[in-house]
Amino acid sequence: MLSRRSLLRTGLSLAAIGMLQACSSPLRRPTSPTAAYPTMPLQNQEITLLACSGSLPSAAQRQHGIDRLQQAGFDVTNREAIDRQYQRFAGTDQQRLQDLNQLSQRQDMPRMLLAGRGGYGACRLLPDIDYARLCPMLKEAGTQIMGYSDFTAIQLALLAKGGVGSFAGPMLYSDFGGRNISPYTMQQFIQATTTPDWVVRSQTMQSVNDHGEGIFWGGNLSVLSSLVGSPYLPDIRGGLLFLEDVGEQPYRLERMLQQLYLAGILQWQRAIFLGDFAMGRIVDAYDAGYTLDSVIAQLRQQLKVPILTGIPFGHIHDKTTLPLGYPARFNSSENGLELQFSDYPVHSTTGLTLENLLHNNL
Structure with missing residues (x-):
């Protein structure tokens, strides 16, 4: 049975050539919008959690965020990342770095990388991220990278070193896991990640x-x-x-x-x-x-x-x-x-509804 990565390689071969070339050079002036990121296949509903910055102190809030994503049909992986704590950080520098670098060892990339929270600490990881291996894989798979605040450091570094784009958007702890989750935030999240020409x-x-x-x-x-x-x-x-x-x-x-x-x-x-x-x-x-x-x-x-x-x-x-x-x-x-x-990765809407994300709102 063909892997998802093999399927993507067949369907995106022409687009991948251009993207891999871009991965080795800094971004300058924009090119004309292209269809480099079509809607991805239905089968990949995996969200991999990243905790590159501060710790996530409330276990209940962490779990609420995971529950809501699962209700929407996502398979949430790397959950151990959000349970760690070292000083003020969500784990040691090596642990937090490994969350990123271990992705390059995978056969199939996740649909989305979702930041746990902001705070401080992401900048300490930047020199040791394996950009040469990670960037082409993220671009080929059309993996969506989501977060803001201190996670901006990771987003900017991936863009600078490998031409990898991302999304400024909700994070697990404060948004998906927060009390009285925002219907506006969730609806915008759904539309931006599933709609071309947002x-x-x-x-x-x-x-x-x-x-x-x-x-x-x-x-x-x-x-x-x-x-x-x-x-x-x-x-x-x-x-x-x-x-x-x-x-x-x-x-x-x-x-x-x-x-x-x-x-x-x-x-x-x-x-x-x-x-x-x-x-x-x-x-x-x-x-x-x-x-x-x-x-x-x-x-x-x-x-x-x-x-x-x-x-x-x-x-x-x-x-x-x-x-x-x-x-x-x-x-x-x-x-x-x-x-x-335009020209950003989008994915199927199957299972991802506002009703599911708001179910059992606190």
Whole structure:
């Protein structure tokens, strides 16, 4: 009986050639959208858990996340990863690294790699990931890689070292395992991972009327800025850079943005997209009137690049799912913002319904 990998090789041979070539070079300007990632076969419903960062302290919450995914028809593997704890981390550096590198020893790749949670620690793994073996396998199989927050370090490194895209989207602990799971988040997760040409819209009025295209990339601002000067930050020119963060005072956000500006990264982009920064009650310690709006205004004075706001993603309850490292088009106006994504891996909808994910909601 043929393995899934053999079947994929037959069906995706032409696309795989282009993808394997891309795996050895950094991303630059986007190419025209192609059908490189058709809908995958029905039989693979495996989600492999990764715990690259902080520990997941509540056993009940961990189990709730697994239960919900199983209700939706997924086979959840590598569960032991989310039970580990070493200092503040979900296991030692070697254990967390092994979760990634052992994938290259498999015959068939999973449908999805799902991050357990964020926190801190993923950056410690970057030098020892086996990119040369892992990246071509992930791309050939069309494996979806899902997470955000500290997991941004893994996502950016895979993109920089192997041209492997991913998804900024819900994680096991805080989203699938959380109390009062968000119907909006789950519906967006389903649609983004099963629908070609996914469209995200925001009704936030934009400061400029503009349109364009590029590789949509980025993630957590703190993590991204920490990788400046390293080989793990993608070299993307003419891209659509997305940023979000949590728990940072306005001046700290500006300092990180200034770091990207001084490094020339912001100037290289076609447009910059700001998600949610979860400011809540955070007030600048020196000037209560210095807000996130002040930071954005300063950045707009410095840059000719359009800065667009209102992307519904970040450390928030209701979040969309965003393909990262794939082509996208945008349109902005006083009526809002629209992003259309293309050329990312999608999978069958069989068994994956909002009703199943919300069953026995806490």
